Amino acid sequence: MTVLLWILAALALPLVIAALWFTGVFVKELFSPSPPGPDATALAAERLGLLPAERQDTEHAAPPPAAWSAALTAARSGDWAPAAELLRAGGRDWERRSTLTAELGTLAAEEDGWLLAWEAARPDDPDAAVVRAQSTVRLAWDLRGARQARYTSREQFEGFGRMLSAAREEIARAAELNPEDPTPYVVEIWVALGLGCSHAEMDELWERITSRDPYHYGAHYAALQYWCAKWRGSKELAFDFARRAAERAPVGSLLTVLPLIARFEHDETTDVAADSTPEMLALVDAGLADAAACAASDPDRPGLAQLRHLLAYYLHLQDRHEAALEQFRLVDGHVDALPWNYRGEDAAAYYCRVRNETVRMAAEAV
């Protein structure tokens, strides 16, 4: 009997040791997971000079001009003069003016001491006025947060509504001080979207914008959001708006991105075949031609990077990996763009996953 027990014990011992070891590993992994080893595709991407997720800039879609970065840094430390000079010198380049205003407005939505100083020094400066309006709208969206309505508290909605209403007066003032500038009205689209203004009001606002700048990229981007089903329009209205704008615009104006955005915003299928229909192939081809024309005439144009990001995404989905990789290489390093930035914190990781997959498929195809 005793012998039998000894034999059993001898047999059980390795089992117990193994169980302990597994438990130990499990607990260790649970509390401090070891970093996943760099997989082959990531290494391949790195060999191509593409950056890992942690080195991707999630604040911009493309590298901002050095002068802009300098002006923002100066403003952050309280010196508004470089920003004021940049906006003044920009003149009637509305596209860039709107983009720079958005950057400055975002900064002023955090702290606006520098902007107050600017306003105090130059009371009727139209540039300060437009940044003021933009910053209040930006602050409204900061208060609301980016989550869906049902995850947004009443307090957040109240702050959102209060700020948007306050912004209306500031927008009117900015428009009055610089009547030709579409930027205040572009800002107003985000107010109309947030407050749920009627389609008639939106049409009126749109008329003001297009009479000042018919192919303004930022305005079209914002207006398309308004017409999306999740905001104040519907899938049909959004598709219709995007198609008409893209058809009307000359090649190189980047508005071919609109049908792609409309499609992305209303994409509910998981079926990849839907992305490779002749119609989708044609939309992507038009986008490629548009991007090439824009790159030839004005490679730093705001909006070009966003178009390329979406092109890369859809080219990947269409199994056109070689072409996708080309777009990825042109935008790599800055990922604050659709489709990635809808993933919030995971934007860079998501971008890298799709890009690395593209690298792998492209290498296999060769």
Place this chain on the structure above:
Amino acid sequence: MGATLRALRALVLLLGFYLLSLVLLAVLVGVDVVAFRWGHGPAMLKLGFVTVLLAVPVVQGMFMLRTPKGEDGPGIDVTEAAEPRLWALVREVAAAAGTRAPDRIRLTGEVNAAVSEDPRLLGLLPGPRRLYLGVPLLTGLTEARLRAVLAHEYGHFTGGDTRLSALVVRGRVQLGRVIEQFHERADGKVAAERAKQEQARARRVARGKKAKQVDTSGSGATYRMMAAVYTQYAKLYLRASLSTARGQEFAADQVAARIAGRDTMAATLREIPVLSVSHGFYLDSYATLGLGARLLPPRGEFFGGFGALLAARAEELEGLRARLPEEPASPYDSHPPIAERVRRIEALPADGRADEATGPALALLTDPARTLAALEDAVLTDEVVRYGRAPGWPELLNASMASGLSTAQTPLHQALAARTGQPATLAALLEVVDAGGLWQLAEQLPLSAEAKSARGRAFREFARPVLRRSLRTMVLAEFSARSLLSWDFSWSEPAAVRLPGALPAAADGDGRSSQESPHESSEKSLEAALDAALADHPDTTALRALLPSAPQPA
């Protein structure tokens, strides 16, 4: 399922209740037997004690089926001699429904009418009948509609219901009652009450004497456990009998429509949820307004004011009537949704009888004012009845608001007290603001998670509404303490504050101020001063200028 089977099922279910109780007792006894055989010492004694504790509610539950005496809700019994017209109406409707009239009528303070019987032999034999009639119903319903309500209640007892399906009704009512009793004992009412403010507690006590003595001595958990067991059984019981129950409600509605007329019954069904909601609002916002200040409305007005509210808000109520509840109050509610009941009544062929719009049924009473006063004494707790009486509603409002303001503890009070270690005062707050400490102080406010994680301007925008509400209260309290405030009382609008008329105009006062009433311009000055004091770079000058003999900065 035939009527016989239904009746049999009802009987089995009712007996099952006793079986459940006996099984529970047997389990407890079994535990004790086991413990006494193998256990020893204090542990065994403790176990014995716990089982006895658990057994008490079970035994009580078995005997609770006999409606305990003196368990009537608070109210006043009215004799036939005192209220001949009410009794005549009650008898007339009972006769029309073909059932025995009640033996007692009890007027209550609730928006409800009910007929009950003291059951005999485990609820198998009928006993004396009582009619409970809520005085708010008398206030809100016309005489014709009151007839419809009574006819519906009697409809449950007419020959249309077989004797044994009356058993279903009784079993359901009684099971509900047992569970209610358990919950009343076990409910965290005590804990919740402690957490709530003095005022809220006083309100509940004022509603009825019922919730006063709540047992907190650790037996709550056992009660709760028993309640859970019985609730499970009741769910089974109700699921089994629900369709019957709802069918009986429809049947009772038909009886009522026959007696009171189709249109009157439909109008009554529409009216009752409206009265119920309005009365709840009336109690919260008007009747119990002064409890925090230990003050009651004039005698007879605690329930009497309801009529004035209904009259003043007639238009608003019209909107409520249009929206009938489509869902039953709970899956176990024996009543079908009101909307469905109204649809069925309105689908009946017209009987040519209009919904006669006579005066309120309250006029049936011999002396409504005296009855309303007597009802107060019966329904309010002894403590509350001894509270002072305001001479009128406007005085009640003023006194209550003054008292509320003087004891207000806003989030800002709390943050300030935590910072300075002193009781929070407006003077102390203004000093902190002048010293540039406003936004630091704001970080100590109880704020939402979103506000707490915000920085810079976003944080200030989150905190500002909280600060503003608090600061406004503190400033109003300052005015109130010097008797400079008054409030506009209205039956149809929320109370509005009336600032002292002669506040100095705001620093940036515009040219139109001359055309405004002094009250409006005071309001404007105050708002502007609050805005300035809570700006990103606060400036309290305007606010200090408004305050009566404000403390000057050192």
